[in-house]
Amino acid sequence: MRLVTSDGELIQRAATGDHSAFEDLYRRYARPVFGLALRRLGDRGRAEDAVQETFASIWRSAASYRPEKGPGAPWLYAVARNAIVDRARARTEIPSDLPDEAAAGPGPSDRAEQGWVAWRVHRALEELPEREREVLALAYWSGLSQSEVAEFLSIPLGTVKTRTRAALAKLSEILGDDLQ
Amino acid sequence: MSNFDDLVDREGLAADEEARLRRVHDLLVQAGPPPDLPPGLERPPTAPAEAELVQFPLMPRRRWTLAAVAAIALVVLAFGGGYLVGHAKTTATTFATKRVVPMHGSNALAVLRVAPKDSAGNWPMQLEINNLPTQHDPRAYYELWLTRDGKPIAPCGTFRVNARTTTIRLSVPYDFKGFDGWVVTKQGAGKHEPGPVVLTT
Numbered sequence: 001m002r003l004v005t006s007d008g009e010l011i012q013r014a015a016t017g018d019h020s021a022f023e024d025l026y027r028r029y030a031r032p033v034f035g036l037a038l039r040r041l042g043d044r045g046r047a048e049d050a051v052q053e054t055f056a057s058i059w060r061s062a063a064s065y066r067p068e069k070g071p072g073a074p075w076l077y078a079v080a081r082n083a084i085v086d087r088a089r090a091r092t093e094i095p096s097d098l099p100d101e102a103a104a105g106p107g108p109s110d111r112a113e114q115g116w117v118a119w120r121v122h123r124a125l126e127e128l129p130e131r132e133r134e135v136l137a138l139a140y141w142s143g144l145s146q147s148e149v150a151e152f153l154s155i156p157l158g159t160v161k162t163r164t165r166a167a168l169a170k171l172s173e174i175l176g177d178d179l180q
Numbered sequence: 181m182s183n184f185d186d187l188v189d190r191e192g193l194a195a196d197e198e199a200r201l202r203r204v205h206d207l208l209v210q211a212g213p214p215p216d217l218p219p220g221l222e223r224p225p226t227a228p229a230e231a232e233l234v235q236f237p238l239m240p241r242r243r244w245t246l247a248a249v250a251a252i253a254l255v256v257l258a259f260g261g262g263y264l265v266g267h268a269k270t271t272a273t274t275f276a277t278k279r280v281v282p283m284h285g286s287n288a289l290a291v292l293r294v295a296p297k298d299s300a301g302n303w304p305m306q307l308e309i310n311n312l313p314t315q316h317d318p319r320a321y322y323e324l325w326l327t328r329d330g331k332p333i334a335p336c337g338t339f340r341v342n343a344r345t346t347t348i349r350l351s352v353p354y355d356f357k358g359f360d361g362w363v364v365t366k367q368g369a370g371k372h373e374p375g376p377v378v379l380t381t
Contacts (some may be wrong), residue, residue: 017291056284121211141213161189
């Protein structure tokens, strides 16, 4: 059973000027917001600015959050997306010649879906214990084999597999309905 | 490597549980790695700490009518200045908040708490600021203003920042009805007109 304060509760507390609630939101969402901004803007400097703007917006508009309309994560996602889109619009120049053919790669709806998945997964990763998050990062994104992960962390291979499974189980619990 | 069968020990794993873990695995692969945060974003805003509070004369900076200037200056000097001096070294304690006003700047955040009007007719306020730059010039300071049409009109107090987080207490005698918000301006030494806005509501 998870006994973690919900995002919605934190947003409501932030709306009353509660700094610690705002800090908790920041810890949970700084990385997902930065990831979303990087994906959309393609530039670390602008993405960093977008994170600042997003959290300023969260602080400014937390009182507009209505828990009866849904949980906190989609509301935060909407605030972040708006801040990022605003920043993208501010810098985008209209091309003088429009392309004749549609660009290759995912369309807007696919990109939105990918963005939402990454947002939820990266947010969920923030709740894992450091040692489990570390094992997942190495196992999934470092290119190392499980044996190499074990060697890198100086732990038995069985422990790597146990932590990986435990981490996936916790993520499953955190992600909940998103797995449907 | 991102093959589920290689990553997870499936011994003793029920079918439905394995299905859930596989779904999580697929989402992890789809999401890709979370980015490393740049140094500037690593630290979350921290809880407000006690502030250095500097006494400045709270004279109006704008040319109101002579009567208004005289009245406000007298009241502010008598009550506001005294309040500031009296509270310069107090610690942050429970503050009877009637109204909470979030403020924001390009890299800074703040919350202004307004308490109920006291028996003398002043509005005690507590301003908690996070991430405003410290002043290099020892004579520079920040100033809180009430605004009308977004423009700083009535001064509410001046302060300096010497830490990442700062909490100050102020008190003003104004009726808030004629105003539409607050701003904090950056004031250079000897500059009495409102400086650049660094925080706004």
